[in-house]
Amino acid sequence: MTAITAMRAEYDDRRHAAPSGFRHYEGRLPRYRDLFREAGELAGVDWRLLAAIGYQESHWRQYAESPTGVRGIMMLTLDTAAYLDIEDRLDPERQPLRRRPLLPPPA
Numbered sequence: 001m002t003a004i005t006a007m008r009a010e011y012d013d014r015r016h017a018a019p020s021g022f023r024h025y026e027g028r029l030p031r032y033r034d035l036f037r038e039a040g041e042l043a044g045v046d047w048r049l050l051a052a053i054g055y056q057e058s059h060w061r062q063y064a065e066s067p068t069g070v071r072g073i074m075m076l077t078l079d080t081a082a083y084l085d086i087e088d089r090l091d092p093e094r095q096p097l098r099r100r101p102l103l104p105p106p107a
Contacts, residue, residue, distance in 0.1 A: 028060035032073065035092055063090055 029051065036054065040047030051060075057075040058064035065071045069078070072089040081089050 029055075032060055032092055062092055 032054070033047075033051070036051040037047040039050050043050070054060055054073045058073050060073060062073060063071075064073065064075060066075060070076060073092055076084075076086065076089045078089075081087075
């Protein structure tokens with residue numbers, strides 16, 4: 001039994017509402033799963049690590065924006081986007097998921 005399956009079973013009881021993460025897991029992640037997988041292969045890391053970072057940053061919301069001005073699924077600053085040569089921080093196809101990896105190669 002996977003951790004997600006175990007967590008889902010724990011919340012199957014009708015007295016508890018499923019955490020929003022389950023909604024996002026089923027509703028938002030499928031749109032970006034292939035991008036995370038491709039980026040994981042490029043970076044040499046498990047795609048689920050990148051997906052977890054994206055979820056922590058934006059809950060996998062393409063148009064996420066913080067009060068500090070970071071934007072997009074990976075919540076990039078203007079400086080980081082410029083460094084990575086990304087013109088549109090809101091386009092997941094142009095995020096670092098499809099570009100050079102943000103993580104250093106594994107040792």
